[in-house]
Amino acid sequence: MLKRLQVNPIRYVESLESPIGIYLRREVFKQKNAADETLRKELYEKIASSQSADGSWTQLFVYTANNLWNLCLLGYNADDVSVKKGLKWLLAIQRGQYRGYPGFFVSPNRRETSIMRSTHYGEFGLGCTVFFQTTYAVHLFHLFGFDDNRQVRRAVKSYLQFWTPKLCGAWCTLNVLRMLIEHPLSAESQQVQTGLKYLAKRQSKRGAWKGFPFYHTFHALSKTSHALAKRQFEKAFPFIVKRQNKDGSWGRKERQTAVFLVLDALKHAQARSHKCQ
Numbered sequence: 001m002l003k004r005l006q007v008n009p010i011r012y013v014e015s016l017e018s019p020i021g022i023y024l025r026r027e028v029f030k031q032k033n034a035a036d037e038t039l040r041k042e043l044y045e046k047i048a049s050s051q052s053a054d055g056s057w058t059q060l061f062v063y064t065a066n067n068l069w070n071l072c073l074l075g076y077n078a079d080d081v082s083v084k085k086g087l088k089w090l091l092a093i094q095r096g097q098y099r100g101y102p103g104f105f106v107s108p109n110r111r112e113t114s115i116m117r118s119t120h121y122g123e124f125g126l127g128c129t130v131f132f133q134t135t136y137a138v139h140l141f142h143l144f145g146f147d148d149n150r151q152v153r154r155a156v157k158s159y160l161q162f163w164t165p166k167l168c169g170a171w172c173t174l175n176v177l178r179m180l181i182e183h184p185l186s187a188e189s190q191q192v193q194t195g196l197k198y199l200a201k202r203q204s205k206r207g208a209w210k211g212f213p214f215y216h217t218f219h220a221l222s223k224t225s226h227a228l229a230k231r232q233f234e235k236a237f238p239f240i241v242k243r244q245n246k247d248g249s250w251g252r253k254e255r256q257t258a259v260f261l262v263l264d265a266l267k268h269a270q271a272r273s274h275k276c277q
Contacts, residue, residue: 001266006241009248009263019043019073020260028263040074047071048082055085061107062115064089065136069122078144087144090137094151096130101162103154104130105137120254127171135179147184156185163191165198170212178220196228207236215261222265225272
């Protein structure tokens with residue numbers, strides 16, 4: 001699919017001195033060089049040095065989750081000290097309930113909502129605070145290989161008992177669906193099927209989803225091999241081609257995030273097509 005784009009995004013990606021840039025060069029374009037290894041270590045030191053003693057970053061979920069995501073992008077795994085401390089802090093804030101269902105991650109910091117709504121970065125965003133924090137946390141544990149963690153499974157099981165795509169707004173719907181799509185406990189669930197049908201009804205002829213963030217939805221659908229998701233993904237691809245900027249990027253404000261979402265989605269799609277051959 002990369003070959004079908006109007007502009008090769010490699011030049012834009014090569015200009016990124018960030019965790020996203022390092023990830024895309026390594027995982028999408030298969031580049032390995034000494035400069036990136038040096039940058040990787042520098043970025044790690046900057047992230048690790050700002051971590052609080054309790055494992056969080058300034059006792060804020062948003063900063064903690066984003067920094068853990070950055071460490072994952074840089075290629076650090078669950079054996080890393082900063083990752084261990086950060087994940088331990090996340091488990092410590094899993095004290096909340098939603099409508100009587102347990103397992104929800106809730107930071108006690110009152111600044112969370114305003115910080116969350118002013119930080120447009122990564123794969124999750126802008127929904128209800130409790131849903132944003134819980135889905136993002138479960139996603140991070142998935143990335144670092146803790147799908148079987150008892151506390152993580154408790155959160156997923158709760159969603160499987162009450163969640164429907166009509167429960168909340170578009171961002172909450174997408175955040176929850178993304179989490180359910182990738183966790184082994186829920187990947188083949190009826191909730192995922194229902195969520196994919198819900199999105200299909202909202203996809204226009206051009207490929208976009210009415211009321212839903214386009215790049216985030218495109219990326220979420222790339223995580224599953226469901227036929228419903230594949231059809232929507234392929235229908236949206238021409239819109240991806242059309243919306244590409246002249247420098248090879250996508251988006252306006254948070255271009256790095258948009259570029260990550262598009263290129264990582266295409267990577268997942270390519271991997272699936274190879275498995276089918």
